[in-house]
Amino acid sequence: MKSLAFVLSILGVMGLAFWAYSENYKTQHALNEVEKLQRRIGHLRETRSVLRAEWAYLNRPDRLRDLASLNFKSLRLVPLSPTQFGRVEQIAYPQPERDPLTALLEEPVHTAANTPDDEELLP
Amino acid sequence: MTRVPLRPLARILEARRKGENPDAIERENIRLRHEEMRDRARQRAEGRLLVLGLFFFCAFTVVGARMGLMAASVPEEPRSSASTSEITALRADIVDRNGKILATNLQTHSLYAQPPQMVDPVGAAAALAAIFPDLDKDKLEKQFTGDRKFIWIKKVLSPEQQQMVHDIGEPGLLFGPREMRLYPNGPLAAHILGGYGFGREGVYAAEVIGTAGVEKQFDDFLRDPANNGKPLELSLDVTIQAAMEEILAGGMKLMNAKGATGVLMDSLTGEIVAMASLPDFDPNDRPVPLTKGDPSDSPLFNRAVQGLYELGSTFKIFAAAQAMELGLLNANTLVDADAPMKWGKFTIREFRNHNYGPLLSVTDVIVKSSNVGTARIALQIGKTRQQEFLKSLGLFDPTPVELFEAPYAKPLVPEKWSEIHTITVSYGHGLSASPLHLAAAYATVTNGGTKVTPTLVKQPYRIPGKRVISAETSAAARHMLRAVVTRGTASFGEVEGYAVAGKTGTADKPKPTGGYYDDKVIATFASVFPAHDPKYVLIVSLDEPVETSGERPRRTAGWTAVPVAAEIIRRVAPLLGLRPEIEPEGANGVTKG
Numbered sequence: 001m002k003s004l005a006f007v008l009s010i011l012g013v014m015g016l017a018f019w020a021y022s023e024n025y026k027t028q029h030a031l032n033e034v035e036k037l038q039r040r041i042g043h044l045r046e047t048r049s050v051l052r053a054e055w056a057y058l059n060r061p062d063r064l065r066d067l068a069s070l071n072f073k074s075l076r077l078v079p080l081s082p083t084q085f086g087r088v089e090q091i092a093y094p095q096p097e098r099d100p101l102t103a104l105l106e107e108p109v110h111t112a113a114n115t116p117d118d119e120e121l122l123p
Numbered sequence: 124m125t126r127v128p129l130r131p132l133a134r135i136l137e138a139r140r141k142g143e144n145p146d147a148i149e150r151e152n153i154r155l156r157h158e159e160m161r162d163r164a165r166q167r168a169e170g171r172l173l174v175l176g177l178f179f180f181c182a183f184t185v186v187g188a189r190m191g192l193m194a195a196s197v198p199e200e201p202r203s204s205a206s207t208s209e210i211t212a213l214r215a216d217i218v219d220r221n222g223k224i225l226a227t228n229l230q231t232h233s234l235y236a237q238p239p240q241m242v243d244p245v246g247a248a249a250a251l252a253a254i255f256p257d258l259d260k261d262k263l264e265k266q267f268t269g270d271r272k273f274i275w276i277k278k279v280l281s282p283e284q285q286q287m288v289h290d291i292g293e294p295g296l297l298f299g300p301r302e303m304r305l306y307p308n309g310p311l312a313a314h315i316l317g318g319y320g321f322g323r324e325g326v327y328a329a330e331v332i333g334t335a336g337v338e339k340q341f342d343d344f345l346r347d348p349a350n351n352g353k354p355l356e357l358s359l360d361v362t363i364q365a366a367m368e369e370i371l372a373g374g375m376k377l378m379n380a381k382g383a384t385g386v387l388m389d390s391l392t393g394e395i396v397a398m399a400s401l402p403d404f405d406p407n408d409r410p411v412p413l414t415k416g417d418p419s420d421s422p423l424f425n426r427a428v429q430g431l432y433e434l435g436s437t438f439k440i441f442a443a444a445q446a447m448e449l450g451l452l453n454a455n456t457l458v459d460a461d462a463p464m465k466w467g468k469f470t471i472r473e474f475r476n477h478n479y480g481p482l483l484s485v486t487d488v489i490v491k492s493s494n495v496g497t498a499r500i501a502l503q504i505g506k507t508r509q510q511e512f513l514k515s516l517g518l519f520d521p522t523p524v525e526l527f528e529a530p531y532a533k534p535l536v537p538e539k540w541s542e543i544h545t546i547t548v549s550y551g552h553g554l555s556a557s558p559l560h561l562a563a564a565y566a567t568v569t570n571g572g573t574k575v576t577p578t579l580v581k582q583p584y585r586i587p588g589k590r591v592i593s594a595e596t597s598a599a600a601r602h603m604l605r606a607v608v609t610r611g612t613a614s615f616g617e618v619e620g621y622a623v624a625g626k627t628g629t630a631d632k633p634k635p636t637g638g639y640y641d642d643k644v645i646a647t648f649a650s651v652f653p654a655h656d657p658k659y660v661l662i663v664s665l666d667e668p669v670e671t672s673g674e675r676p677r678r679t680a681g682w683t684a685v686p687v688a689a690e691i692i693r694r695v696a697p698l699l700g701l702r703p704e705i706e707p708e709g710a711n712g713v714t715k716g
Contacts, residue, residue, distance in 0.1 A: 049229075061362065
């Protein structure tokens with residue numbers, strides 16, 4: 001009985017040692033991974049800051065103004081003026097959507113009876 | 124333990140037999156017993172002390188060993204903790220009120236040389252001089268072939284330049300990482316942003332420090348890693364600033380002016396939405412300050428904040444508002460305006476020796492811009508009360524705006540304030556203040572009467588200032604200013620839908636040698652819009668403008684500064700989200716009380 005407990009505890013210790021060993025390696029691996037990710041995050045942040053700077057540079061008012069005047073023909077952009085304010089009442093209510101079939105039925109149909117030519121022929 | 128009896132019968136009997144006192148035996152036995160007890164207690168205490176000593180020895184050994192180990196170990200960054208913060212070593216960005224970038228950082232490289240590592244110093248010098256036209260070939264050659272071990276060549280390189288230097292293939296030319304400040308909008312708001320420079324420089328990094336403007340004022344905030352990269356939010360609006368600078372530049376050209384400045388301020392919160400001073404500069408390539416001559420000739424000079432000018436008739440409304448506040452008169456009271464007015468050895472004249480008198484209502488004094496009328500009002504107020512009022516408007520102290528240059532711009536006030544100063548200051552002569560001072564004072568007088576403190580930082584909410592004048596007086600002042608535009612000297616200032624109210628001011632420029640120029644003026648237009656619901660204050664000031672479309676050159680503000688200001692309002696008001704409104708009839712015409 002005593003020896004059985006002895007053997008079992010030795011096996012237990014060996015098992016735990018093996019578990020600790022593998023856990024240690026897993027931790028090391030995870031730490032390396034984190035380090036790599038952090039380096040990547042750093043690079044991405046740097047890239048983002050460059051892109052933000054470039055975005056701001058490309059959107060500077062001077063350049064937009066020049067572009068607007070260069071492309072005046074196609075865009076017709078002018079500075080905002082007081083006349084461009086509207087009121088809600090000025091906007092028409094959206095028309096209710098019509099069923100295409102009803103629309104087709106309501107369209108005037110040229111028949112022999114009401115063709116303009118017909119009328120002209122009448123005395 | 125066996126107890127020894129204290130009175131052993133055998134010894135007692137023997138003692139009795141011998142005629143001795145048997146009590147002595149008992150005492151002797153007690154003594155022996157106590158001795159034994161004492162020895163035992165000491166032994167035990169000694170044992171305990173030893174154990175405790177051992178324990179302390181071990182504990183201190185452990186502490187000492189740990190300290191030694193820690194002192195000897197190589198520092199290591201924590202690897203497992205997730206970095207939630209940005210790279211906090213970076214200087215924070217500066218953004219406008221809508222989050223558009225005004226200043227940010229860019230990673231570049233610096234170039235330095237280590238001559239001992241050079242293979243071909245002469246060739247390298249020639250190649251560098253070919254890449255950078257500003258470098259001198261002979262000087263570089265001398266440096267490379269001399270005794271020096273380390274030479275800085277360029278503080279900041281563009282990626283293209285770096286590639287070209289790299290292509291030389293010289294091992295003695297080395298690059299170090301450098302962070303530089305970038306102002307993507309170029310000269311936009313240059314005077315407010317200021318500029319940057321490098322502080323302590325090393326091969327691997329350099330300190331970026333602000334040299335002027337908000338960059339210098341907020342240097343500590345921008346560099347504080349605890350802010351975690353939080354940007355500095357200014358009250359400026361890039362779009363409006365750009366529109367104002369464009370129109371101001373056009374106006375300056377059209378009016379043949381030497382310089383121009385504009386301040387657009389929220390008249391309730393004191394936030395500066397746009398502030399421009401022309402000529403300007405590019406903060407990415409900040410020019411060197413002038414070492415001699417007039418500093419205002421340099422483009423670095425911020426006319427809106429640093430420029431102290433006699434602002435002329437724009438001051439008249441302060442006298443009128445104060446007199447109404449004190450109950451000395453109301454808008455329709457007639458005052459003596461018979462020109463010219465004699466005061467001691469001085470003669471007060473009107474513009475071009477007009478005479479608007481003999482009597483004018485207070486409103487007409489402002490509308491016609493009568494010097495004599497204002498002088499009479501000021502004399503009624505008296506010099507002590509006048510000074511107190513101007514002080515409460517902030518016209519005696521530097522503006523508290525968050526610019527490094529602001530505290531140095533203290534208004535020039537007459538040292539000894541005599542009666543004649545009371546008269547001249549009432550129409551804006553003898554007291555020099557900056558356009559920003561004027562903007563804050565106008566905001567205070569017209570916004571309903573509470574003190575406005577100019578600021579460049581976005582305010583989350585409005586904190587009403589101290590009351591300076593009553594709301595009724597403020598409305599009456601606005602009504603007078605509105606009349607200046609509808610039927611007075613600023614008729615070009617009318618912008619349909621925005622009910623502009625304002626006052627012109629044309630002041631002769633003082634000669635450096637004393638006296639005043641005849642043909643050089645500062646033309647200022649101080650305006651408020653909309654008059655019935657004041658939201659913004661706009662100050663436009665032109666330096667030495669001449670309008671030459673007429674028969675003879677015109678220099679008054681009504682012909683120069685006012686049209687420019689009107690154009691700015693026309694462009695900027697829609698951008699500010701102000702919808703054009705029909706002015707309510709008599710909304711500010713009726714004054715209560």
